[in-house]
Ligand code: HEM
């Protein structure tokens with residue numbers, strides 16, 4: 001469509017007759033289950049991880065109900081162990097690790113690069129099947145008797161003593177690990193090879209940088225944990241004596257190998273969120289991200305440093321004090337690139353034209369919560385303090401601030417931000433803002449008391465506790481029910497919007513980025529014509545973007561409500577459309 005047809009009030013696509021796109025070109029089960037389209041695979045992942053998130057959430061609810069009383073009577077000891085293991089395993093390996101890369105990343109990465117698909121579409125589909133096979137095995141392990149080791153599977157308990165379905169669950173996680181590796185390889189090759197002409201490295205959106213960093217971490221780290229888990233399996237099945245001291249093994253070796261991956265894994269969970277937050281903050285502050293290259297390189301720095309700090313999980317395992325000091329200092333260093341990002345986001349919002357849309361609220365919530373999580377990580381990285389705090393609820397609070405307050409809020413920010421692109425529909429903005437607020441409040445009510453009760457001495461993974469801790473647990477459980485409401489509301493309005501949401505148009509936020517220059521939902525091959533890039537990322541200060549906003553605002557009632565004011569109208573004669581070859585809308 002030519003640009004001249006896009007007069008204010010005439011948002012062609014919104015009113016035009018049905019167009020073919022990736023969702024409606026075919027409806028057969030076969031075309032879904034054997035699809036090679038990155039967008040459809042993203043949807044398959046979205047549905048699967050949502051199921052796992054719901055199951056993990058159910059386990060969390062059981063934990064919180066049990067902990068309302070000091071001598072919880074709802075669950076047996078053994079069942080309690082299995083429930084918190086289920087919660088951790090499902091949330092970490094089957095929800096958080098794949099959440100942003102496999103759903104949002106899969107969907108938007110090729111679009112952002114101006115590519116037709118990922119480099120290896122078949123590998124992409126295979127990764128989903130590995131994920132599903134892993135999920136099926138792990139769920140089977142959980143249903144047919146359960147696993148009681150905790151998500152960390154520490155030896156010798158997991159290798160020698162536990163009578164639960166450890167082997168099945170480990171093989172399931174192993175398969176899921178391969179699905180991440182496939183995704184990581186695919187992303188690395190795609191980012192190197194499939195960028196549109198003119199899309200140089202320093203014109204890439206920061207989401208791409210973050211995805212690149214996370215893919216490298218995945219490809220280097222995941223094989224280590226996969227092999228480690230297989231070693232536990234081998235130890236259980238054949239008694240080979242890797243971790244069992246009776247046979248000459250070393251149980252602490254497991255912790256080294258496990259955390260060598262699993263500390264980087266926490267960055268696998270958070271780095272993609274960093275990418276999402278950069279996109280959202282820039283878009284809704286109408287500004288280029290402050291210190292673009294610092295933000296880009298800090299993702300890589302986090303990737304590198306993340307591999308050097310695993311020992312901070314092992315301060316009390318008898319490692320030498322000098323080792324402890326080195327790991328402690330290195331852990332402090334990791335905080336620097338994280339802090340750079342927080343400062344740069346804040347500087348971006350500062351003096352920006354800020355729109356408090358739902359994705360922006362999630363992003364701002366993210367910044368606050370991640371900061372609390374990161375700072376408390378520094379408490380834990382201090383040797384002497386950690387001796388007191390490790391294995392307490394303080395640690396539980398720390399990692400929920402980073403993983404839920406950070407990674408999950410980032411995922412929600414991204415899901416809201418790209419929902420119009422993915423589905424072609426707007427969700428109800430009022431409810432979305434409300435849900436963001438409820439989630440933020442519920443989250444703090446749930447997890448802040450856990451810092452206090454942990455500091456006071458409440459150990460993690462226990463369900464009987466002294467009655468003086470009860471008040472904190474009740475607060476936390478009450479907060480959890482608020483949080484649950486905050487998370488359920490989006491589930492409802494997202495489904496509702498699929499049918500009843502107003503049509504979104506190609507670029508409802510007036511965002512920069514190639515993904516917004518194709519119709520919503522995108523056509524099967526992403527772009528009518530392959531784009532050629534001649535501009536820098538986040539060119540929000542350019543007029544052309546303002547115009548896009550104006551076109552959209554005029555055409556879409558919901559948009560005016562969203563922005564809260566009529567965006568500035570630029571003189572048509574001053575139009576500087578620097579994007580040849582690309583349909584500006586649709
Ligand atoms: C500023 C950066 C961070 C530092 C210095 C830091 C430090 C630490 C330390 C020292 C521990 C061990 C506590 C103990 O067991 O006694 C820990 C635990 C943990 N951290 Fe962090 N952390 C940081 C950021 C993150 C991020 C971004 C995430 C996730 C997105 C994360 C997730 C976790 C998890 C999951 C655990 C506990 C694992 C377990 O024992 O179950 N941390 N952190």
Ligand SMILES: [Cu+2]
Pocket residue numbers: 262263266309310312313
């Ligand atoms: Cu760590």
